[in-house]
Amino acid sequence: MKKRPGIGGRIGIGIAFLFLYMPIFLLIIFSFNQGESSAVWQGFSFHWYAELFHNRLVIESVATTLLVSLVATAISTVVGTFASVGLYSMGRRWREGLMTVNNIPMMNADIVTGVSMCLFFVAFFSGWGSFAGWVNSVQHVIVLPDRLKLGMATLLIAHIAFDIPYVILNVSPRLRQMDKNLVDAAQDLGCTWMQAFFKVILPEIMPGIVSGALIAFTMSIDDFVISYFTAGSSTQTLSMTIYGMTKKRVTPVVNAVSTIIFVVVLVVLIVNNVREARLEARGERQHRDHPKLDAIREYLGSPKSRWMKRGVALVCVVAFVTVVSMLTAFTNSQPVVNVCSWGEYIDEDLITEFEEATGIRVNYQTAESNETLYSLLKSGGADYDVVVPSDYMISQLIEEDMLAEIDYNAIPNFSLIDDRFKNLPYDPENKYTVPYTWGTVGIIYNTTMVDEEITSWSSLYDPKYAGQVLLIGNSRDAFGIALNYLGYSMNTTNEDEIREAYNLVKEAYDRGQFQGKVMDEVFQAMEGGNAAIATYYAGDFLSMQENNEDLAFVIPEEGSNWFVDAMCVLKDAPHKENAWKWIDFIASTDSNLRNMDYIWYASPNTEALEKYPEWYEEQYEEPLDEETYNIIAAPPETLERCEMYVVLPKHIRELYNELWIDLGI
């Protein structure tokens, strides 16, 4: 007999499970938290569960995830099962070669699979584009769509591709364990080779199919990296939504979703376990192979079985049709506009309002920085209509002929934009842009963690604050600030000056001055009091201050950067008309007021900017702090100290890139 492990083994297993489940328990506990924090308990409440049903982004991404995983699992289980039988029936040499290829997507790092598929789809789409263009030009009977984009279909293909190997690897060993004589015997008894498959092989390998399907489904649900590279801009799985959130703040709504999923799966597992335990106790799992040949003999002669078979087939067909129709209903039908903006950069009620007013569905996505947005556009995976880049990136996009000229006749609200924000250097004739917000960059610091009033960039590099400073996570701002501190122009093209700025940052970096390199992660770090000093945007400071009153903001005496983010429409935008409507809606005074109130970035709309303090008083029945207003909309004397970025020449951009990467490694 086996020796049972002692108490030590059980304790070991217990500790391992504690390690595995500690974060999960935490996550579940905080889904019942009153407040938004994931570290401070503020009282019990169900309100995140209630909110879940109003959070469209989360609900839709859960639906997408489930749909993609279910369809991918169904297809890959069928294909994988047939493939395993096929491979099993092949000669050894063929089988081994094909099995190696089969293992590739499973063994390859996810990121390699994701990247290779992304490149493949993009290459295929451009090939298809020319093919469809040619077909459409020679005949007019069928019009082929000439612009394909990453989306639900590519996501599904990718998921099927990495699911199938799991099915095959679970089914193949069952086939090898199977008694080969069973198949021969069945055929001797009059089965066709097809019948032999359905009556003998299939039941025999069923446990393998089930566990393969289960693993494939789990992998699909859990996948993030491959989806991230193949889903494009208008489809989002839950993982991708969460990834977008982890940069800023994860709303406990996703904790609530996960808790629900967790509980459902737990219940299923418990039920399954109890059932299996019962079967085992009754001994029903043993010896069920022997009566098989009798059963076949009986089956071949019974008319009932035909009906059974047809019934099962009918159910399968109905299920398949439902899923496919759901899929198509889900993916198109409504007019849409695809918007890409920054994280927490809009009052989300505006989206709903626009949708209700116009019937146009808004696919609202976020990018992390101007550089990321640029990559997204260049890689060809995204099909955005409206983007909201900053000044210097706009010039670059114009330079590379990626933006469409805006039809200002369709945007009457453009006239409300203050003249200060028109015809700026990035778009001198104002043909491509409608300003969205403007603001400044400054130092955010925690007054309880520093013992002086901070007035200069020098504190970022001051050894006194070693390990307490967060470096801003993009090259333009990080080096721009250093240049400004050194007294150079933020737009300098003098390589020596840039290198000097780099050395300043590098030297501080190497001695551990910086706790991290962050973009939107700054929210969590500063709000939680985990770092003393950071550089970020004025509007975001005010959002942080709402959650941590000890924070203060200053535009350093050396000066800083001021920026305009403007809405632009991409040259190849598929929904231009809808894009004009969206831009017009956002440029209205009401939208500007509400956005300003929500995100604390200054509005370029004259009326909104002037009326905001009044509006604020009406809304909240208390006057707006003048200091706050000056942080949102820096007064002219402050702006005078600030410099706007202009686009840098290509070789300087490359230098920035090179130095930036050099810093990180």
Add this chain to the structure above:
Amino acid sequence: MKNKRALFAVPYVVWMAIIVVIPILIMAVYSITTEEGQLTTENFTGMGLYLSVFTRSFWLAIIATVISLLIGYPVAYWMSKEGPGFQRVAMALIMLPMWINFLLRTYAWMSILENNGLLNQLFQVLGIIKLYNAVTGQNIEYFQMIRTPGAVVLGMVYNYISFMILPIYSVLSKLDHSLVEAAQDLGADSFEVFRRVILPLSLPGVLSGVTMVFVPAVSTFAISRLLGGGTEMMLGDLIENQFLGGAYNPHLGAAISMVMMVIVLVCMVVMNHFGEGEEQAVML
């Protein structure tokens, strides 16, 4: 082809050719061309710049793999000695966390490890920080855990340890017990039995566990970002950065991906040499 049923595999073989093989070929083409479409080896030769990213990724992934093995092996071993009911429940419990998104689980670790996080609060309450200050003469308010390489390793171990436990457990639970008894009868003590019977027999499971932890660990990008605070750049981050990040250069990204793929292929060859470990890893 032995019989007609071999035809069942035809759709899948076609599928593999299109969806698995061609993308890799395209990636290979990208890795040896420039933006203008000319042939170049620059993408590979220029990779020397990122040597430290390579060494860091490998180093952290190796540490994470070793730790996973050191924890995972005993757990799998103890599990395999339990009764069938216990084993079934334990297996389910190992699979269950995968149903909670790994980003969320990792994010939960963030709130545990933060400077003001739960663990530091706990240390504060228990007086461990005071004790540390008294012993070392330093004056710290918290232990810096997040945004360190250690946190990244922890994240890897946490996320991938199941892939270590499952294959080892799967091999151990199928172990022919009479071999152990035979060894005992021949006078081996329990350490000898483990070293000369159990360990060698479980090697295929160990090998597949090692690959299944090492490969995702060396290529991760979200974990290093969340727990490493963006300062611990890893290969995954580097690749992502070339495609969807700040430094847009898919040709370089493809070249780095090719290098990673070669590494994986080497792992696979080594593993195949030792037997059919991989297959056991993903079987329930």
